[in-house]
Amino acid sequence: MKLSPALASWLQVGPLALILIVFFGLPMLVVVAASFFDFDHMAIVPAFILDNYQDIFTDEVTLSLYLSSIKFAVIVWAITLLIGFTVAYFLVFHVQSLLIKIGLFLLCSVPFWTSNIIRMISWIPFLGRNGIFNQVLVGAHIVPHPLEFLLFSDFAVVVAYVHLFTLFMVVPIFNSMARIDTRLIEAAKDAGASRYAILREIVLPLSKSGIALGSIFVVTQVMGDFFVVKVMSGGQSASVVSALSNEIQQLEYPPAAASAVILVIVVVLMVAGILRVVDVRKELAS
Amino acid sequence: MLKTATGKRPWTFYVLAAFFVLFVLFLYGPMSVIYILSFQGPEGGLTFPMNGVSTQWFHELVENGRSGDIAGSFQRSILLAAVASVLTVVICVAAGLGFRRRFPGAGIVFYLVIASLVMPGIFVGLGISLGFQLLGLETDWRISGLGAQLTWTLPFGLLVMFAVIGRFNRSFEEAARDLGATAWQRTREVTLPILLPGIIGVALFGFTLSYDEFARTVLTAGSENTLPLEIWAMTTNVTSPALFAVGTVTTIISFVVIGVSLGSIALIQRRRGRGAGTH
Numbered sequence: 001m002k003l004s005p006a007l008a009s010w011l012q013v014g015p016l017a018l019i020l021i022v023f024f025g026l027p028m029l030v031v032v033a034a035s036f037f038d039f040d041h042m043a044i045v046p047a048f049i050l051d052n053y054q055d056i057f058t059d060e061v062t063l064s065l066y067l068s069s070i071k072f073a074v075i076v077w078a079i080t081l082l083i084g085f086t087v088a089y090f091l092v093f094h095v096q097s098l099l100i101k102i103g104l105f106l107l108c109s110v111p112f113w114t115s116n117i118i119r120m121i122s123w124i125p126f127l128g129r130n131g132i133f134n135q136v137l138v139g140a141h142i143v144p145h146p147l148e149f150l151l152f153s154d155f156a157v158v159v160a161y162v163h164l165f166t167l168f169m170v171v172p173i174f175n176s177m178a179r180i181d182t183r184l185i186e187a188a189k190d191a192g193a194s195r196y197a198i199l200r201e202i203v204l205p206l207s208k209s210g211i212a213l214g215s216i217f218v219v220t221q222v223m224g225d226f227f228v229v230k231v232m233s234g235g236q237s238a239s240v241v242s243a244l245s246n247e248i249q250q251l252e253y254p255p256a257a258a259s260a261v262i263l264v265i266v267v268v269l270m271v272a273g274i275l276r277v278v279d280v281r282k283e284l285a286s
Numbered sequence: 287m288l289k290t291a292t293g294k295r296p297w298t299f300y301v302l303a304a305f306f307v308l309f310v311l312f313l314y315g316p317m318s319v320i321y322i323l324s325f326q327g328p329e330g331g332l333t334f335p336m337n338g339v340s341t342q343w344f345h346e347l348v349e350n351g352r353s354g355d356i357a358g359s360f361q362r363s364i365l366l367a368a369v370a371s372v373l374t375v376v377i378c379v380a381a382g383l384g385f386r387r388r389f390p391g392a393g394i395v396f397y398l399v400i401a402s403l404v405m406p407g408i409f410v411g412l413g414i415s416l417g418f419q420l421l422g423l424e425t426d427w428r429i430s431g432l433g434a435q436l437t438w439t440l441p442f443g444l445l446v447m448f449a450v451i452g453r454f455n456r457s458f459e460e461a462a463r464d465l466g467a468t469a470w471q472r473t474r475e476v477t478l479p480i481l482l483p484g485i486i487g488v489a490l491f492g493f494t495l496s497y498d499e500f501a502r503t504v505l506t507a508g509s510e511n512t513l514p515l516e517i518w519a520m521t522t523n524v525t526s527p528a529l530f531a532v533g534t535v536t537t538i539i540s541f542v543v544i545g546v547s548l549g550s551i552a553l554i555q556r557r558r559g560r561g562a563g564t565h
Contacts (some may be wrong), residue, residue, distance in 0.1 A: 005387050005389070006387075006389040006390060008384070009384040009385070009387045009389035009392070010384070010386070010391070012380040012381060012384025013380070013381045013384040013389075013392075013395055015376075015377045015379075015381070016377050016378070016381040016395065016399075016440055016444065017361070017395050017398065019377065019433065019436050019440065020398050020402055020437060020440065021396075021398070022433065023410070023414060023433035023434060023436060023437050024398065024401070024402045024410060024413075024437040025398060025411075026407070026417060027410060027412075027413025027414045027416070027417050028405070028409070028410075028413050029413075029414045030413050030417045030420065031409060031412055031416065033311075033379065034416050037506065044416075044419075060383065065472065071483060076555040086302065086306075087305070087306055087309055088306055089302065090302040090305065091306075092472065094295075094298075094299050094303070096301055104306070106548070107310060108310070108313065109310075110541075110544060111313050111314070111317065111455070112492075113494040113540055113543075113544050114317075114536075114537050114540040114541070115497075115498040115514060115517070115533070115537065115540065116498060116500065117498075117514055117517050117518060117521070117534050118317075118517065118532075118533040118536060118537060119316075119317060121320070121521055121529065121533065122316040122317045122319060122320040122533065123316050125316075125319055125320060125323055125332055125333040125334070125530075126308060126316045126319060126447075128332070128333055131333050132319065132333070132334060135334065149480065157451050163313070163316070166309075170530060172315065184349050195296065195298065216404065220404040220405075220406070223406065224405075224406025224407060224408065224409075224501070225406075225501075226408065226501075227501070231521055234436065239545065241406060241408055244408070245408060246506065248408075248412065253412075253416060256412065257416070260406075260409045260412060263406070263409075263411070264405070264406075264409065267404075267406070271404065277480065284478065285374050
């Protein structure tokens with residue numbers, strides 16, 4: 001028996017497609033449908049009403065939530081990009097032994113395979129009022145009193161995000177930098193280019209797709225987060241999703257679904273914005 | 287490569303190396319602190335100084351007392367991660383091989399994978415739990431929880447497979463075909479053994495991503511918690527070093543899984559290196 005190539009491929013890809021349709025595609029349609037539903041204290045009522053959306057757009061809190069989430073996304077994006085680019089640049093262009101390069105790369109990746117929640121709460125004994133950081137600062141007489149703003153603040157939220165998500169920048173930038181033809185750099189050097197000129201004219205443009213992929217990851221992760229904001233801000237800051245999870249806890253599913261739809265549209269627009277600047281398709285295709 | 291002509295390293299090397307060391311300290315420093323603090327004495331608090339040394343907070347986890355159902359959630363998470371890992375390997379290896387040919391609909395499936403990867407996890411959970419409600423089904427970690435986690439592990443597994451297959455030399459398969467091997471023999475005796483290190487990598491991703499998954503599981507696990515959900519509950523109501531003790535335990539599990547996976551990949555590579563030498 002000989003299968004046609006297309007049929008063989010579909011048999012191989014079928015299980016993947018089936019699971020993603022059942023547990024991702026259909027549930028997303030359910031969320032969209034539910035955003036038009038009505039609800040009372042007991043249950044959700046199938047209907048077609050626009051009230052959920054109307055509530056979102058007339059509520060002043062909505063805008064401040066989005067501004068707060070976007071603020072975090074931009075700050076974290078800038079910091080992770082700076083760190084990720086620098087770390088990847090060091091690993092690719094300054095570490096010569098392949099074995100050491102792989103070893104250092106793994107050293108950066110191992111935390112990714114451990115629990116995000118544990119990595120987040122590990123900042124609590126570090127940043128607290130009597131935490132290690134304050135003990136060092138006060139002990140060294142750098143500050144007279146422990147700093148209060150370190151934990152349960154926007155600062156703590158940003159630190160935790162950077163800690164959790166920098167790897168998402170390092171890996172794709174590392175990948176695109178590792179593919180740069182070294183002869184190109186040699187040629188530039190022979191032509192008298194400075195290291196800075198090589199960085200600006202060769203390395204940066206050729207790492208663009210890696211930077212874009214990392215940016216998409218970091219931005220979507222921050223925009224979709226609720227547990228870091230909740231724990232690390234001590235309940236002082238909110239994000240779009242933390243407000244949404246409150247609605248879910250109160251079983252207000254249709255308004256939550258409507259918020260989810262709006263947020264997805266905002267995130268898709270942000271991703272589209274990144275893709276407009278850089279075309280990452282060739283990165284994924286190769 | 288960026289060495290100067292004399293072979294001396296440029297000053298930027300030392301600056302960047304220092305930056306890299308700081309980055310590694312930033313990654314591991316806070317984590318190591320909680321491992322130390324989990325051995326706090328019975329009177330100790332959530333931060334330094336250490337008030338004696340004890341394993342009391344580890345005992346408290348097992349004794350099923352104030353810290354909730356740690357032991358039960360731990361068993362559920364391990365089982366769930368093992369099943370998710372096996373499914374991720376089988377499905378992603380098959381799909382990865384399937385994607386080597388162009389076929390109608392490939393683009394749609396690919397976009398579905400990418401969308402599933404970047405979609406905020408809690409929406410996937412919200413959609414699945416709403417869907418189950420509409421169908422009159424109860425959410426349960428074995429079904430809805432597993433399905434929700436697969437929407438996270440499968441895209442990662444597939445991307446790892448793409449990277450692995452990208453480096454695979456197809457001439458081995460063609461040689462096997464020329465020698466008269468059937469399609470199944472080619473897959474089983476040539477393709478899969480060559481891809482094995484990458485497949486172990488896929489299994490590692492499947493296990494750890496499921497074992498630590500939170501956002502997709504929180505609305506789909508049903509009445510029984512997985513370990514990350516249990517830890518999440520602890521962060522709001524446990525203010526003792528027991529919180530750090532559970533962090534130490536779950537990190538040890540992760541490190542064992544990472545160690546076994548990377549170790550076996552290294553072993554396979556070394557055997558191959560030796561095998562190539564003798565032929």
